[in-house]
Amino acid sequence: MMLETLSRTISIEEAPIAIATLDTNLCFINCSRVWEEAFTASNKDIVGKSFFDIIPNSPQKFRKVLENSFSLKDNIIEEQRHILPDGSSQWYKWNIKPWKQSEDEIGGLIIIHTNITKEKHVKELLIAAENVAKMGGWDLDMITNTIHWSHITKEIHEVPLDYVPSLETGINFYKEGEHRENITKLIHNAVTHGKTWDTELQIVTAKGKELWVRAKGMPEFIDGKCVRLYGIFQDIDKEKKAEIKNAQIKERLDLATEVANIGIWEYNVLNDKLEWNEQMFPLFGVKREEFKYNFESWKATVHPEDLERCLKEFDLALSGIQDFKTQFRIIHPDGSVKHIKANAGLFKDNDGKIIKMVGTNWDITQLVNTQLKLDKSEESFKGSFKSSAVGMALVAKDGSWIDVNDSLCTSLGYSRNELLKLTFQDITHPEDLNDDLEHLQVLLEGRGNSYHLEKRYFHKKGHIIYVVLTVTAVKDIEGNLSHFISQVMDISAKIEAQKKSEEFLELTKNQNNSLLNFAHIVSHNLRSHSSNLSMLSNYLVDEEGESERKEIEAMIIDASESLDETVMHLNEVVQITTEAKEQLQDVNLKTIVKNVEKNISAHLQQKNVECDISIDPSIQVKGIHAYLDSILLNLFTNSIKYSSPNRIPRISIEANKVGKTIILNFKDNGLGINLERHGEKLFGMYKTFHQHEDAKGIGLFITKNQIEAMNGKIEVESAVDQGTLFKITFVAA
Known part of the structure; x- marks a missing residue:
């Protein structure tokens, strides 16, 4: 037994931690040197002395705690603050555990001591920082x-400190x-x-308060598996709402500058100076030269019955309690009363002092x-709505039906309940x-x-x-959109009926155009022949x-044959009584060009015209022979003329195939056309661009x-005294 006690004593004295053993009277049996250094002067013997004599400031x-430790089986860990002299x-x-003298007898206590002063101070500083910054942890x-939520986190959520x-x-x-x-x-x-993650979101506290936080x-992973999430939680409601408020003020100002008929004003609080933009003067019925540019000038325009309220709202805005967002009446010099809507925002200096207000x-x-x-006719409207022979509906801002009348249900084939389950988007034609x-x-x-x-x-x-469809916006008394009628x-x-009428008119128009073309072709083509x-x-x-x-x-024989051929083609035009597009035939382009060249050979020789025709004999276009004759004849004679x-x-x-089209280029080196001057009227009727008797x-x-x-098109490029290029696009056969 003595050897065991001696062994324990030696091991405790040499222990690298502050450890001591006490008897049942709480007197020291022994302790480690680390303990002695912490609590006693050098070489002071503490064996047999009471714990509270050695550490009197406990x-x-x-x-x-020490007395109760004898009756417990498990360790007790206790943190205590000791006041020094x-x-x-x-x-x-203190880590406290009883030790046994024998199986049935408690010999005393084993106490291990750790100085945690530094850790406590750090923790206290962290708690203080959390309180100042309203920043909690989780x-x-x-x-x-x-x-686990820290107490600050619980405060932000407005839950009890024992909330789990x-x-x-x-x-x-x-x-x-x-x-x-x-957050999910x-x-x-x-x-x-x-x-x-690091983000700004809104929460609703346990007491129903909306807060920006x-x-x-941050996640913690072990072996590729997330075992822990932790982070911080901070109340930023005041700063965030200020940020949102400033953004709203900027949006209002930006809107005001964009809309020309909105008055903009700026009031300097420090020097009582009021500035108006140009729209404010006619809006308030005030002449610029009569305006004194101060707060009293504005007050003089406000209706007496609204003035007191407006001044209170103005003061509340300057106090930062609420935005200046109101409406009031003004009296024009002619006695007429106008209703004015007003919004304004505040501007502060670096010290947070309000210096000016800007509004619209x-x-x-x-x-x-x-x-x-x-409001006065609401009841009347309800009656008219229900009994109207015209379909009517009340429509919410999201497009859903609020109410529909019987006429609309009849037109669309739905019952009232069926229609109310739909939106107007559901039954509108996609186009x-x-x-x-x-x-x-x-x-x-x-x-x-x-x-409208x-x-x-869709039925x-x-x-x-x-x-x-006629849609009217319905607004409340404050001018905010409520719904639509x-x-x-x-x-x-x-x-x-209109479609049938348009079809008939289109048919008549096409027939008239065909007759008009026929008359012009007869006059133009036969005159050339x-x-x-x-x-x-004469020759x-x-x-x-x-x-x-x-x-x-x-x-002469060739010209006579061409005349006969033209008459035959004109006979084809006589047969066209519906749209020309339905009469299109495959026509060889080179053949038609060469025939026209032959028809006016005398004119070409008289003017010594050099012709260069480069067209693939296989090229065919969809066209009407008489129209093609007329087109080419006109281009040839114009180039000569x-x-x-x-x-x-x-x-x-020349002609080239491009995709499903044939591009015919007809070019001359004649007088050319001033397109900058005549381009827009080039193809107009009775429009001439040169002094020529014909x-x-x-x-x-x-x-x-x-x-x-x-189904073709014609384009032109021309330069004065250089020539003209006509580009004609035909549908390929």
Whole structure:
């Protein structure tokens, strides 16, 4: 027994920690050197002395802790603050365990001491920092699914200090909607992908208060598995709301500067100086030269019955209690009363002192009067709504039906209950939806009061209903959008009748165009042939040489055959009684060009025109023979008619296939056209661009109409005294 005690004594004395053994009277049996250094002077013998004699500054309640330790089996860990003689304090952590003299007898206590003063001070500083910054902490153990909140975190959530949160209840404190969805995603990404987060969100406290908080979280992984989430939680409500408020003020100011009919004002609090923009003077009916640019000048315009209230609201705004957002009446010099809407924001200096207020005013007289009339006629409207023969609906801002009348249900084929479960988007024709939504967005943004358009709905049975839709925005007394009134007039029968009428008119128009083209072609084409024959006849009369006469006679025969062919083509035009597009045939382009060249050969020879025709013989276009004759004849004769006297006339014709089209380039080196001056009227009827006795101003007009009748188009490039290029696009055969 003595050897065991000696062994224990030696081991305790040499222990590297502050440890001591006490007997049942709480007197020292032995202790380690580390203990002696902490609590006693050098070489002071403490064996047999009471614990409280050696450590006299121990708290009184610590005696009871030691006395109660004899009856406990497990260790006791106790933290105690000890006041030293010099007034300073030390924090100690005591680890206390009873030791046995025998199986049935307690011999005393084993005490291990640790100085935790430094750790306590650090902890106190952290707690103080949390309180100042309103920043709390949290810790989630993913293994045990337990979560710990610091007392600051609990204060922010306005829950009791003994509140025990769970992951689910913690998430549910976040405001329902995007805030709760965002924190859920962030936690998921942290657990699955190891991503940290630092974000600003809104919570709803246990007492129902909405707060902006900064939430920061970090995951801890072991062996690729998230075992812990921890982070900080900070109340930033005041700063965030100030930020939002400043953003709102900026938005109001930006809006005011963009809208030309809104008055903008700025009041300097320090020097009582009031500035108005140009719109404010007519808005208030004040002449610029009579305005004194101070607060009293504004007060003089306000209706006496509204002045006291406005001044109170103004003072509250300057005190920072609320925004200056109001409406009031003003009296114009002519005695008329106007209703004014006002919004304003505050500006502060670096010390937080309010120095000026900037705001906007606009006239809402018409809106107020309209609202009053609407209020008076509300009951009348309800009766009219129900019994109206025109379809009517009350529509919410999201497009859902608030109410519908019987006429609308009848037009669309739905019962009232069926229609109320839908939105107008559900039954609108897809091609009309965007136009309707764009008009609606204008009303939602407050940039209009109503719109009117024709659109299509789908009947319950699937067929299309044509309607005239009128949508009017309904606003409350403060000018805020409430809902919409839609009037839906079924015009399906009218549309069907209109379609038939348009089809008949289009048919008549096409027939008239065909007759007009026919008349112009007859006049134009036959005149060219007769002129050609007359010229050849004169050559024959004047020519004495036999060989030359035979050549002219051959040309007369060719011209006669061309005339006969033209008459035959004109006969084809007579047969066209419906759209030219339905009469298109495959025509060889090179053949038609060469025939026209042959028809006017005398004119070409007379002017010494050089022709270069480069067209693949296989190229065919969709066209009408007579129209193609007329088009090419007009281009040839124009190139001859408007050739330059300073150079040999040249005509270049080529054709290329591009995709499903044929591009014909008809180019000359004649006088050219000033497109900058005449471009817009180039193809107009009776438009001439050169002084020429034969210019009628009809050729290019006919040409363009004929080309478009064959699904083609014509473009022109020209430069004065350089020449002209016509690009004609035909449909390839």
